[in-house]
Amino acid sequence: MTFDSTIYLLNDWYTLKGLYNLSDNRMVLGVSPEEYRRHGAFADYVNIPQHILYKVPEEVTFTQAAMVEPVAVAAHAVELASVGWNDSVVVVGAGMIGLFVIQVLRSKGCGKIIAVDIETEKLEMAKKLGADYIFNQKTDNVKQEIIALTSNRGADCSFEVVGIDATVETAIESVRKGGTVTLIGNLSPFVRLPLQTVVTRQIRVQGSCAICGEYQAVLDMIARKQIDVNSLLSAEAPLSEGAVWFDRLYKKEPGLIKVVLIP
Numbered sequence: 001m002t003f004d005s006t007i008y009l010l011n012d013w014y015t016l017k018g019l020y021n022l023s024d025n026r027m028v029l030g031v032s033p034e035e036y037r038r039h040g041a042f043a044d045y046v047n048i049p050q051h052i053l054y055k056v057p058e059e060v061t062f063t064q065a066a067m068v069e070p071v072a073v074a075a076h077a078v079e080l081a082s083v084g085w086n087d088s089v090v091v092v093g094a095g096m097i098g099l100f101v102i103q104v105l106r107s108k109g110c111g112k113i114i115a116v117d118i119e120t121e122k123l124e125m126a127k128k129l130g131a132d133y134i135f136n137q138k139t140d141n142v143k144q145e146i147i148a149l150t151s152n153r154g155a156d157c158s159f160e161v162v163g164i165d166a167t168v169e170t171a172i173e174s175v176r177k178g179g180t181v182t183l184i185g186n187l188s189p190f191v192r193l194p195l196q197t198v199v200t201r202q203i204r205v206q207g208s209c210a211i212c213g214e215y216q217a218v219l220d221m222i223a224r225k226q227i228d229v230n231s232l233l234s235a236e237a238p239l240s241e242g243a244v245w246f247d248r249l250y251k252k253e254p255g256l257i258k259v260v261l262i263p
Helices: 068-081 096-107 120-128 142-149 165-173 195-200 215-223 239-250
Strands: 027-029 089-092 113-117 133-136 155-160 175-183 204-207 233-238 258-262
Touching: 068 096, 068 155, 068 175, 068 215, 089 096, 089 165, 096 113, 096 120, 113 120, 113 142, 120 133, 133 142, 142 165, 155 165, 165 175, 165 195, 233 239, 239 258
Parallel strands: 089 113, 089 155, 113 133, 155 175, 175 204, 233 258
Antiparallel strands: none
């Protein structure tokens, strides 16, 4: 079995509206924000309500199942954006969530998928996992390149998966008039917004929070090999080495994306 990371009440107002990820009473296992912190991520036993449990398909290993949560975050964002067949889409940020967004978009039948980052290794991984075009924000004129690929209009949608001024601006500048920008990253609590661009080009800007019912679909997609989680697995290590791996991840060691700790 595996479980959704969001613990929510079934009779909450938001839950009854189909938005349990926004529940006033939600708790999230293993996260740090105090308002919805729920301890227990590394406990021997965890008390989980039945309604967030999911059976792991036989084709999915326990290690793969441990990576369902970030895939579900990506799937929720893509679902919110209502991406259409053959749409052109820009993904700004090719970290773990961004790479899963790319894979989910590919499974949705997108047309052009364009990945933007500042690290060559991440962009190469994005290309491997489904991006049609990759651009380095440090060296390429990203806006000009995207305009050229999209009949001089801009992309239909963009996903911002970092959460800082520069990447939010890139996500907004990348879309056509009437396009949709979905914000997933939130490294910074506040960012500058190019308001004139948003208003005069009638751009829809929306946030995407966590997960809201995508777990079963994601498990099935991994079982069918529509989503490749193994390529993003940097290492499997014993729990006793956890502190070392957390330190390496915190220091942003090149090549490290996802580490799974085995009890």
